[in-house]
Amino acid sequence: MNIVIIGSGISAVIVAKTFLEYKYKVYLIDSGNVLDKETKKNKKQYKFLPDIKKSPKYNNKNLTNSLKIFKKKYNIKTKNFFLVSSLISGGLSNFWGAGLEIPSLNYLKKYPFGKSIMKEQKYIDRELKVDKDKFNFFNFFFKQKVVKKMLKKKNKSVYFSKFLLAIEHYNNKKLTIDDYNNIDLLSSYNKSIYNSKHQISNLLSNKNFYYVPNTFVKNIKRKKFFQLITDNKQQLNIRFDKIIISSGTVGSTILVDRILNYSEEYRLHHTPMLKLMYFTFLLPLKIKNKIKFSLPLLNLSIHEKKEKFFGSLMYLNNISNNFFGISKSNFIFSFIKKFIFVGNIFLPSNYSNTFININKNKTLIYSTDNFNRKNLISMLKKKLNSFLFKFNLFEFFPQNLKFLENGSDAHYTSTLVNKSIKGKKLLNDFSELNNFKNVHIIDGSSIKEGLYYPTYFLMLYARFISKKIIINDKKNKN
Secondary structure (H helix, E strand, O other): OEEEEEOOOHHHHHHHHHHHHOOOEEEEEOOOOOOOOOOOOOOOOOOOOOOOOOOHHHHOHHHHHHHHHHHHHOOEEEEOOOOHHHHHOOOOHHHHOOOOOOOOHHHHOOOOOHHHHHHHHHHHHHHHOOOHHHHHHHHHHHHOHHHHHHOOOOOOHHHHOOOHHHHHHHHHHOOOOOOHHHOOHHHHHOOOOOOHHHHHHHHOOOOOEEEEOOOOEEEEEEOOOEEEEEHHHOEEOOOOOEEEEOOHHHHHHHHHHHHHOOOOEEEEEEOOEEEEEEEOOOHHHHOOOOOOOOOOOEEEEEEEOOEEEEEEEEEOOOOOOHHHOOOOOOHHHHHHHHHEEEEEEEOOHHHEEEEEEEOOOOEEEEEEEOOOHHHHHHHHHHHHHHHHHHHOOEEOOOOOOEEOOOOOOOOEEOOOOOOEEOOEEOEOOOOEEOOOOOEEEOOHHHOOOOOOOOHHHHHHHHHHHHHHHHHHHHHHHO
């Protein structure tokens, strides 16, 4: 059986690998080309204060050009929405790797088969080269009295399961707690990410894998059989039995809307953020004896008015990376950063409304606030400062607790899974488009909202749904 996958991100790669494992012929259609050589990054001027909105990967000229083409061909316009480039390229996961947040039981209850999805953990962990047993490296962290007082949860992996880099360093270099502070964290991080483009290059050696680069699918039409319509209204002549759309939240939403021939509004579920900056002038005296740790200095769980806010702080010492606007040549900042901590607080997803409005002429992405920002920040500030005072951390007033505007967080999901038209859900339990047999959507648009780092779950989900489709195919064949 032949299947076509539209997309080249992490979910597309997991889907492709799963179907190949079961001897399907897989055609992967990429709007770009992973075989193109990356251009050298342009040198840039470093700012005195870090710009925490831009990943260094965005300096890749090929990536920048492909994003411009995407926006142009789908005629995407934005209003009060900033990081559309990260969103349309599948989110930051394609550049930073998978955040390893393990979904909570409450989240899994949203799915009738939630626990079954987690059975794919071993496969995904092998893909990511993660050994969960190594998390006992962090046990010492929880012995600190001040940490015990703040962190009430018993499951330690909830706090540290997303720090892939820490595990990589511990495994490879056999680091001790004493020398852990010497790691140059973020500049090493990119060496440890799960790069979907690199995975596609590896798949080219599989005789059942066919790569179709530089092909932008603008629509899918159904007559006697499905037709893939590319740019300039050309039909792509591939014989196939099944389509898997994994084009990222925006791309998949637009394609589904065009298949259905609707002009609809779809809600993007996401997690608004507050960015933080704190400092201390007594760091060597106060912190050194309490916690000898630099990556997750502190993970916070703040309760306000029956709602939960999650956050984390990172110690800037020993971090040299474009992402934070830091270079070794910036001696002033290299000294000052020894006393600075940065991080963020994740708000519940219901605190912001973001929408994709699709019609035949253009796609509009926009956001609206539905909460009192001033009162919220005031409450969180009061609670947070009382926590961090124990660590001798003080507000950095120019940047602390500034609310990132809608669109500044790239974790967007759930446009299609929550959507009903004329009282009928768009997707069934196989992530199949209702009334369009053998058209499946497997990416951020088809998972339920509520995750702060959705990539790990998305990888599990892509594997689980792919296997579910394969098993169903076998039943129907028999």
